[in-house]
Amino acid sequence: MTKHSGGCLCGAVKYSFNSEPMMTGVCHCENCQRQSGTAFSIIVGVAKSSFELDGDKTLTEYLDKGDTGNPVRRQFCNNCGSPILSLIDSNPELYLLKAGTLDDKSWLVPTIHFWCDSAQPWVEIADHVLKFDRNPS
Numbered sequence: 001m002t003k004h005s006g007g008c009l010c011g012a013v014k015y016s017f018n019s020e021p022m023m024t025g026v027c028h029c030e031n032c033q034r035q036s037g038t039a040f041s042i043i044v045g046v047a048k049s050s051f052e053l054d055g056d057k058t059l060t061e062y063l064d065k066g067d068t069g070n071p072v073r074r075q076f077c078n079n080c081g082s083p084i085l086s087l088i089d090s091n092p093e094l095y096l097l098k099a100g101t102l103d104d105k106s107w108l109v110p111t112i113h114f115w116c117d118s119a120q121p122w123v124e125i126a127d128h129v130l131k132f133d134r135n136p137s
Contacts, residue, residue: 006102008082012056015084015097019050022094024108028123029115031064035074035083039120042099042110043086051095059084068135112136 007014022045032041053059059075066072066088073087086096099108113125117133125131 004102004104006097007055008077008080008084008101010077010080010082012079013053013059013077013082013084014055015051015053015101017046017050017052017095017097019047021046023112024099024110025112025114026110026125027114028117028119029066030118031066031072032115033118033120035064036098039123041083042108043096044099044102044108046095046097048093048095051097 002020003016003018005014005016024042024044026040026042028040033039035041056077056079058078060078062074062076064072064074071089073085073089074083075085075087076083082101083098084101085098088094088096099105102108110129112130112132113119114132114135116125116131119125
């Protein structure tokens, strides 16, 4: 089993997880576009039980109402503002890591796209990848 690690832009927040990701996906919802400052957010779903926060453990949290109206707790470094995690109340055992914060991103291959009805028209999504207009049920 590979141990993965990552952290924020300023280096204050560090994390690791020692399980294979449950999924690697791309979210095109309006809120992820705003939080990431770009057209989508690449997320890696990991089991809460395998995640360990190191360094500065006091992440700032913004309580967002996702496009579904359900709470999304977006957590970020309180020093540099790097988004680290998104936590969804409907699945508390799943941590959604922002993939750009991983130390090694070379293994990332998104296999699913969410909220494609909000995707920017210039974003091309490969035909072989799972696509959902919104969240899968």
